[in-house]
Amino acid sequence: MLQVGDKVVYPMHGAGVIAGIENCEVLGEGKSYYVLQMPLGNMKVMIPTDNVDNIGLRDVISSSQVEEVRNVLEDKPERAMGSWNKRFHENLDRMKSGDICDVAAVARNLILQDQRRKISSGERRLLDLAKQILVSELVYACHKTPEEVENWLEDILAQNRYKH
Template structure:
């Protein structure tokens, strides 16, 4: 079981990375529960996660700086060939992102960005791409100790240099 403290940087799958800003006790339906208050830097959002459910929702530590190279490698790899209808691809990508693994999120972002350059992606896939980029940027901000803009620029340059991008 995760024992988190105020100030810990964590990732909440499908939402991105944030900082535990507090631990609050709230009463819901007559039952007292303890919640982690997670402040998300992108979108200025606060999320409350029951402390006894943190493991079940996939809450995890931000990746260490050393794993950023692994993320770069995923971004530099050949994109997977799109298979099936956009709807099937959308659900396969969504499932991949729900895993909470930053390398899976990076692969989804890479595939959709490079696919969009060849032929435009659907509006549903565009929303998924935006979410994948937001999740990726939010975690890399903490892992690299950089601003969101610096991380976005890095992401753009790595994907622009992808040998399979053209």
């Protein structure tokens, strides 16, 4: 059972802190919700407490797992294959997994692909979302500000641009 103050990741939304538990009536039915406070954009998300397992809510990675994320960001990008639409859906599926290493790989691939030839507007939105998800979780895992995490990510990806 999750508690107020727990740091969790909501796939496709990012990481946040459980700020409270509220009971709301929806369509005449009383339900209990976790109120998730997100660090970016000061957004609040309400998640039904009885649906946590189905949506893939998980704990934020430990500080020791940050090195795995760094390794993914430093790895050689995967070669873009197929139409932008096919790539978009494959990347979207990877991000829906909720695995931060998959999200990091999507961000890396799209950033480096954008350096070679511009990505589509749909892929640009996906890249922005991937970066937002990465930053939100790494803020908690690294105990840093969003700006510090963004700079760290940019530095790693800039170095990767020149390696590959």
